[in-house]
Amino acid sequence: xxxxxxxxxxxxxxxxxxxxxxxxxxxxxxxxxxxxxxxxxxxxxxxxxxxxxxxxxxxxxxxxxxxxxxxxxxxxxxxxxxxxxxxxxxxxxxxxxxxxxxxxxxxxxxxxxxxxxxxxxxxxxxxxxxxxxxxxxxxxxxxxxxxxxxxxxxxxxxxxxxxxxxxxxxxxxxxxxxxxxxxxxxxxxxxxxxxxxxxxxxxxxxxxxxxxxxxxxxxxxxxxxxxxxxxxxxxxxxxxxxxxxxxxxxxxxxxxxxxxxxxxxxxxxxxxxxxxxxxxxxxxxxxxxxxxxxxxxxxxxxxxxxxxxxxxxxxxxxxxxxxxxxxxxxxxxxxxxxxxxxxxxxxxxxxxxxxxx
Amino acid sequence: xxxxxxxxxxxxxxxxxxxxxxxxxxxxxxxxxxxxxxxxxxxxxxxxxxxxxxxxxxxxxxxxxxxxxxxxxxxxxxxxxxxxxxxxxxxxxxxxxxxxxxxxxxxxxxxxxxxxxxxxxxxxxxxxxxxxxxxxxxxxxxxxxxxxxxxxxxxxxxxxxxxxxxxxxxxxxxxxxxxxxxxxxxxxxxxxxxxxxxxxxxxxxxxxxxxxxxxxxxxxxxxxxxxxxxxxxxxxxxxxxxxxxxxxxxxxxxxxxxxxxxxxxxxxxxxxxxxxxxxxxxxxxxxxxxxxxxxxxxxxxxxxxxxxxxxxxxxxxxxxxxxxxxxxxxxxxxxxxxxxxxxxxxxxxxxxxxxxxxxxxxxxxxxxxxxxxxxxxxxxxxxxxxxxxxxxxxxxxxxxxxxxxxxxxxxxxxxxxxxxxxxxxxxxxxxxxxxxxxxxxxxxxxxxxxxxxxxxxxxxxxxxxxxxxxxxxxxxxxx
Numbered sequence: 001x002x003x004x005x006x007x008x009x010x011x012x013x014x015x016x017x018x019x020x021x022x023x024x025x026x027x028x029x030x031x032x033x034x035x036x037x038x039x040x041x042x043x044x045x046x047x048x049x050x051x052x053x054x055x056x057x058x059x060x061x062x063x064x065x066x067x068x069x070x071x072x073x074x075x076x077x078x079x080x081x082x083x084x085x086x087x088x089x090x091x092x093x094x095x096x097x098x099x100x101x102x103x104x105x106x107x108x109x110x111x112x113x114x115x116x117x118x119x120x121x122x123x124x125x126x127x128x129x130x131x132x133x134x135x136x137x138x139x140x141x142x143x144x145x146x147x148x149x150x151x152x153x154x155x156x157x158x159x160x161x162x163x164x165x166x167x168x169x170x171x172x173x174x175x176x177x178x179x180x181x182x183x184x185x186x187x188x189x190x191x192x193x194x195x196x197x198x199x200x201x202x203x204x205x206x207x208x209x210x211x212x213x214x215x216x217x218x219x220x221x222x223x224x225x226x227x228x229x230x231x232x233x234x235x236x237x238x239x240x241x242x243x244x245x246x247x248x249x250x251x252x253x254x255x256x257x258x259x260x261x262x263x264x265x266x267x268x269x270x271x272x273x274x275x276x277x278x279x280x281x282x283x284x285x286x287x288x289x290x291x292x293x294x295x296x297x298x299x300x301x302x303x304x305x306x307x308x309x310x311x312x313x314x315x316x317x318x319x320x321x322x323x324x325x326x327x328x329x330x331x332x333x334x335x336x337x338x339x340x341x342x343x344x345x346x347x348x349x350x351x352x353x354x355x356x357x
Numbered sequence: 358x359x360x361x362x363x364x365x366x367x368x369x370x371x372x373x374x375x376x377x378x379x380x381x382x383x384x385x386x387x388x389x390x391x392x393x394x395x396x397x398x399x400x401x402x403x404x405x406x407x408x409x410x411x412x413x414x415x416x417x418x419x420x421x422x423x424x425x426x427x428x429x430x431x432x433x434x435x436x437x438x439x440x441x442x443x444x445x446x447x448x449x450x451x452x453x454x455x456x457x458x459x460x461x462x463x464x465x466x467x468x469x470x471x472x473x474x475x476x477x478x479x480x481x482x483x484x485x486x487x488x489x490x491x492x493x494x495x496x497x498x499x500x501x502x503x504x505x506x507x508x509x510x511x512x513x514x515x516x517x518x519x520x521x522x523x524x525x526x527x528x529x530x531x532x533x534x535x536x537x538x539x540x541x542x543x544x545x546x547x548x549x550x551x552x553x554x555x556x557x558x559x560x561x562x563x564x565x566x567x568x569x570x571x572x573x574x575x576x577x578x579x580x581x582x583x584x585x586x587x588x589x590x591x592x593x594x595x596x597x598x599x600x601x602x603x604x605x606x607x608x609x610x611x612x613x614x615x616x617x618x619x620x621x622x623x624x625x626x627x628x629x630x631x632x633x634x635x636x637x638x639x640x641x642x643x644x645x646x647x648x649x650x651x652x653x654x655x656x657x658x659x660x661x662x663x664x665x666x667x668x669x670x671x672x673x674x675x676x677x678x679x680x681x682x683x684x685x686x687x688x689x690x691x692x693x694x695x696x697x698x699x700x701x702x703x704x705x706x707x708x709x710x711x712x713x714x715x716x717x718x719x720x721x722x723x724x725x726x727x728x729x730x731x732x733x734x735x736x737x738x739x740x741x742x743x744x745x746x747x748x749x750x751x752x753x754x755x756x757x758x759x760x761x762x763x764x765x766x767x768x769x770x771x772x773x774x775x776x777x778x779x780x781x782x783x784x785x786x787x788x789x790x791x792x793x794x795x796x797x798x799x800x801x802x803x804x805x806x807x808x809x810x811x812x813x814x815x816x817x818x819x820x821x822x823x824x825x826x827x828x829x830x831x832x833x834x835x836x
Binding site for chain 2: 171174177204207210211232233234237241271272
């Protein structure tokens, strides 16, 4: 779906949204305890000094450790004080989890995602299956909301990524494989006995599932995937072989802090290289120089992913993700910068456990 | 620069050009290698039963004929370089191998000869593994031997192999599987994808069905998919590789060889006569093989032996890859050489070890020469058998000399791939033959790299792939 905005219009909308969100989060009537307290000792006043997105560079990089240390209620905006909230935890973190509060953001994100793909990509009125991390994660509610929003219901098979990480770290690769088989067993059973046409899962679980059965013959029409690195070869493999060239494929990049970045539709010239676009203006992704993170990389170059999330529920300025990606230009679908071929930060120089999920 | 040569993934008869690639340059020729993702390998492994059927349909003796023909093609033929029409001559192969692995051309040719010999002698090799059973065994499932019906059945429908890059000769280990009608699934070493590729091309050209071969350059993850998706598998690697795969009975892990030369009491005073054998054991093939000796044990004259060996080894100097006299291999990845050198220096700080070669060597151990990074031969005299350098192995001519009473040698050596025991002591020979630590035993003044085709190398591949079962009754139906 093409955007109705031009690149300058999208930039203007982002600047206006930035002013609105700064006013919201740093006004005593609406802001949360954490940011209001921060502002008192910051030595500068965001309300006075932030008038556009570029001004956000005044903020230091958000340290997500505070999401582990601080009580979640410190992040509840005054405007939401009387509404019970959801607590969402980040995916594979071990130890004390990182948590964020939320109310409607996930619904907004996933409705927008739904609208982007129109009525046919994920056939409306059909049932979904989610195979992946459920538990205290935003994703679990989000996928169910997506299914409901499109007129269907959602079945769930849980995978605990923290346990997988622990197994791998302990050198228990065989047990990790058994756990994965256990998850796939459950998913295959649901697919065989219930009418499922759409699925959300991680790429690795998707390929494992397709090793058990032809997903085409099982009646699947569309797959929504996210969670781990997908190289162009991997995407090609999924499209051509796992999905047999017959099932719609929506790869996404997202997390608990950002929400959901949609990938632009693949064209032959992309050679299966994915580019994701943040749900701007609610969240913005920049590709910055890892050594000088104030500076953007040039188009076509790898750099570290920097996330800024600005909704009425949550404010995260300039968080340096543990990922790197290629900076890609705006496109017809999304008139702002995209991030291409995302992979773990410095994955070429260190060992990363991405897990079996 | 010419168009890149592209080595595809071979998916049991179907070449596949991946978007993930490794790229090497050999002079002005770029070589790209397609990399398979692990899921692709797992999906392909489902096609193995068909690969097995294709091999089963060909009489084993005919496969042996084809292997003999493939031997000549491998050694002298012009074979597909990769995708496209380009052909690879033996000279192209040796030049590329040398550039990719740092191995001198002379050693490349030598290894080519070794692999050729393993293929040309396939009947002797398989006969040695089966202890002379007829090839009918692989066609009918049983043979009659000494009046008894003997039935062996395959324990697997495929052999997965994680190959190393240290020496092409190692490829000779998986070749017999094809004649025993077991398809192979290969993960080539990162720096030497071209040897297994050339071997597969030679075998296909000689009549083996292309469906019998999987060739998957891939990551560690892909390697695991291959090892855990095949019924029997062989993995080569470090001690860490051994630790990782040792719990799995279907995987045979080949780690460090820690091969040794032992001089018995009866030969200790004659050590000078056997210097040549010991130097060959340490330095042949650039010291890259697991069958190279990494320790020499003697009950007396240890210091003199160490000094003489050091003098001989120090005379082996880096030469250009094109020099016919070259013995040492450069390191394709200089960081590996640096890591090894730093480790040796660190361990030399532990009292009880001396780098004796330092007395005679020209320059430091690690040097840049002829456009490559070399580690020069290193001989360590250890006064303590438990010293961390006393029983270790590196990928260049490296060995320790230990003075140990003969009666304590077997208890000292630990697990050793090859032991050459220079002795005529009957009682000690029996002790050596009953030792559980020795995989391959040479009795007499033979270098550790000695090959006898009728003997198994490291485990018996036939017994790994096939299992005997009791067979009784009326065999009329079986013919």
